[in-house]
Amino acid sequence: MKKSDNSIRIMDEYAIGVDLGGTKISIALVNKMGRVEKYLKIPTCAEQGQEKTIARIKQGIGQIIKEKDFKISEIIGIGIGVPGPMDYRKGVVHCAPNLPGWKEVPLADIIREEFQIPVQIENDANAAAWGEKIFGAARGIEEMVCLTLGTGIGGGLILGGKIYHGKNNVAGEVGHITVNKDGPLCNCGKEGCLEAYSSAAGIKNRVHQRIAELKSGSKGYSLEYNFEDMGLARIFELARQGNVIVKDIVEEAIEYLGIAIAILVNILNPEIIIMVGGITNEGDKLLSPLKEIVFQRAMSSHLADLKIIFGALREYAGTIGAAALLWDTHHF
Amino acid sequence: MKKSDNSIRIMDEYAIGVDLGGTKISIALVNKMGRVEKYLKIPTCAEQGQEKTIARIKQGIGQIIKEKDFKISEIIGIGIGVPGPMDYRKGVVHCAPNLPGWKEVPLADIIREEFQIPVQIENDANAAAWGEKIFGAARGIEEMVCLTLGTGIGGGLILGGKIYHGKNNVAGEVGHITVNKDGPLCNCGKEGCLEAYSSAAGIKNRVHQRIAELKSGSKGYSLEYNFEDMGLARIFELARQGNVIVKDIVEEAIEYLGIAIAILVNILNPEIIIMVGGITNEGDKLLSPLKEIVFQRAMSSHLADLKIIFGALREYAGTIGAAALLWDTHHF
Numbered sequence: 076m077k078k079s080d081n082s083i084r085i086m087d088e089y090a091i092g093v094d095l096g097g098t099k100i101s102i103a104l105v106n107k108m109g110r111v112e113k114y115l116k117i118p119t120c121a122e123q124g125q126e127k128t129i130a131r132i133k134q135g136i137g138q139i140i141k142e143k144d145f146k147i148s149e150i151i152g153i154g155i156g157v158p159g160p161m162d163y164r165k166g167v168v169h170c171a172p173n174l175p176g177w178k179e180v181p182l183a184d185i186i187r188e189e190f191q192i193p194v195q196i197e198n199d200a201n202a203a204a205w206g207e208k209i210f211g212a213a214r215g216i217e218e219m220v221c222l223t224l225g226t227g228i229g230g231g232l233i234l235g236g237k238i239y240h241g242k243n244n245v246a247g248e249v250g251h252i253t254v255n256k257d258g259p260l261c262n263c264g265k266e267g268c269l270e271a272y273s274s275a276a277g278i279k280n281r282v283h284q285r286i287a288e289l290k291s292g293s294k295g296y297s298l299e300y301n302f303e304d305m306g307l308a309r310i311f312e313l314a315r316q317g318n319v320i321v322k323d324i325v326e327e328a329i330e331y332l333g334i335a336i337a338i339l340v341n342i343l344n345p346e347i348i349i350m351v352g353g354i355t356n357e358g359d360k361l362l363s364p365l366k367e368i369v370f371q372r373a374m375s376s377h378l379a380d381l382k383i384i385f386g387a388l389r390e391y392a393g394t395i396g397a398a399a400l401l402w403d404t405h406h407f
Numbered sequence: 408m409k410k411s412d413n414s415i416r417i418m419d420e421y422a423i424g425v426d427l428g429g430t431k432i433s434i435a436l437v438n439k440m441g442r443v444e445k446y447l448k449i450p451t452c453a454e455q456g457q458e459k460t461i462a463r464i465k466q467g468i469g470q471i472i473k474e475k476d477f478k479i480s481e482i483i484g485i486g487i488g489v490p491g492p493m494d495y496r497k498g499v500v501h502c503a504p505n506l507p508g509w510k511e512v513p514l515a516d517i518i519r520e521e522f523q524i525p526v527q528i529e530n531d532a533n534a535a536a537w538g539e540k541i542f543g544a545a546r547g548i549e550e551m552v553c554l555t556l557g558t559g560i561g562g563g564l565i566l567g568g569k570i571y572h573g574k575n576n577v578a579g580e581v582g583h584i585t586v587n588k589d590g591p592l593c594n595c596g597k598e599g600c601l602e603a604y605s606s607a608a609g610i611k612n613r614v615h616q617r618i619a620e621l622k623s624g625s626k627g628y629s630l631e632y633n634f635e636d637m638g639l640a641r642i643f644e645l646a647r648q649g650n651v652i653v654k655d656i657v658e659e660a661i662e663y664l665g666i667a668i669a670i671l672v673n674i675l676n677p678e679i680i681i682m683v684g685g686i687t688n689e690g691d692k693l694l695s696p697l698k699e700i701v702f703q704r705a706m707s708s709h710l711a712d713l714k715i716i717f718g719a720l721r722e723y724a725g726t727i728g729a730a731a732l733l734w735d736t737h738h739f
Binding site for chain 2: 160217218230232234235239240241242243244245246247248249251252253254255256263265330331334337338339341342343344345346371372374376377379380
């Protein structure tokens with residue numbers, strides 16, 4: 076729970092944070108105050124296979140070091156957030172649903188061999204949580220849950236001031252908790268997962284399915300808008316305007332997200348719930364109804380000091396958090 | 408995560424564990440191997456107020472020490488499991504729903520003053536979890552959830568080998584997570600809590616309500632059994648026989664309990680789920696369908712090493728666990 080003594084030794088150093096995504100790799104050079112000094116976003120090219128993607132990571136890191144004209148000794152190490160189950164102790168990525176062919180990849184060793192500096196890997200949602208904890212909206216907080224709300228829904232737990240991994244390093248899988256046993260089919264193959272209701276993909280799926288139903292119906296429904304290519308922001312806007320196609324889908328998305336947060340609050344009694352990801356662009360229009368549901372559903376004993384907020388690091392949470400893995404003892 | 412060095416020093420000592428319940432106080436003298444050397448169960452007399460109940464605790468402890476002809480110096484201390492929110496650091500019971508009048512009671516100080524030995528308090532579900540961890544079915548396990556299934560449903564979390572308390576010491580409130588947003592009213596005033604479906608009180612409530620509905624119905628339904636005074640074991644038995652009054656109520660009780668366990672598994676990725684309390688008398692007839700639901704609802708990555716079992720300490724988990732608080736560093 077105590078900050079590592081490293082924090083003095085590395086006063087003038089930098090770390091590199093990598094956020095490995097299914098479509099993009101983000102790489103940041105981060106200073107010891109958490110400021111992003113250099114930022115790079117390149118395509119993952121996941122379809123070209125594991126080796127190509129790893130080559131791109133190396134190349135991106137090399138480019139940043141070169142551009143900043145750094146000595147490698149000034150960089151304390153490289154942290155990498157990965158989109159799937161991994162072993163942070165061994166530095167091995169077990170697999171990654173959006174990275175075809177990745178299986179038991181010793182990513183930390185591979186990158187370490189290239190640059191000869193320390194490398195740590197972490198689950199991407201945990202990295203984002205850690206970023207907010209060390210440099211963002213949860214500074215000084217010991218008990219917190221970070222929800223990554225994007226195409227899917229992930230979660231990172233900070234308990235007792237550390238990243239909580241669980242037995243197999245897969246703790247925090249909030250997206251696939253059952254919120255309605257008779258709910259819609261999720262991409263994971265189960266029914267009624269939070270992700271099927273409240274993720275960007277889940278909301279869009281439900282809208283598309285409703286339109287398909289209406290189109291195939293006997294009424295010959297004609298649509299006012301082109302829902303098929305509609306972004307999340309527009310869907311939310313139409314819902315607030317009372318559009319009958321999307322209104323209850325968005326309301327349920329918010330309601331089940333609120334219920335899931337209340338579940339986390341009752342079980343973990345955190346001080347802060349932090350949300351990061353695209354959907355948080357909705358701002359108070361999302362936050363207000365969401366809080367109402369959490370306060371309705373969680374126990375009053377758990378609500379006294381609870382804060383429910385959006386992250387402070389925005390799209391940089393993952394890379395900053397990955398870099399920050401090098402600056403503190405982050406695990407149990 | 409490392410055992411305290413005390414474990415050597417106290418090789419030949421004993422601790423007293425107290426489980427303070429709404430109707431009964433259980434007190435056990437426990438040796439350093441976790442064996443109950445002496446056991447006492449006395450009425451709480453909660454309706455007579457806080458001072459009377461505390462006097463009964465003191466009296467019970469005194470009786471056990473006297474009967475065993477112990478020197479107080481042979482007892483390392485007293486651990487007390489309490490049925491409500493508390494501060495284990497300060498030894499203060501904030502309140503207790505089933506103990507009228509209890510408000511900010513410095514219970515640890517009061518008992519310490521009487522016996523002049525160390526006193527620790529803990530939430531009762533946490534104490535039961537700790538008992539199973541130190542001397543029961545979860546020995547050597549670092550990540551586990553203990554569910555206390557009785558009149559209500561409680562939970563104790565052992566994470567990283569320690570009791571996890573959360574920000575306000577109220578973590579683990581599994582009984583009041585929403586499992587169906589449109590579900591029946593719970594005693595807590597909210598709708599669709601796990602406890603409303605799967606606790607002994609919840610199941611009985613639902614049966615009674617169904618009977619009331621049937622009796623008031625126009626059909627003039629005549630009942631084969633006296634459901635009003637029926638115990639849980641008999642209700643489960645009739646459900647298995649296909650009795651239409653109780654069948655789906657019991658099936659839903661098991662289904663929602665399974666869903667709640669799957670939620671805990673996805674969020675915390677524990678190695679063991681341990682259940683203690685009356686309902687576990689159902690044995691395999693409960694455990695088999697329950698496991699099926701958990702395996703259907705939790706993520707496969709979380710199920711690899713998961714064990715779902717009943718506690719080994721039976722009704723002694725709470726007192727043994729309370730005593731064991733004295734023998735190890737149990738909190739974060």
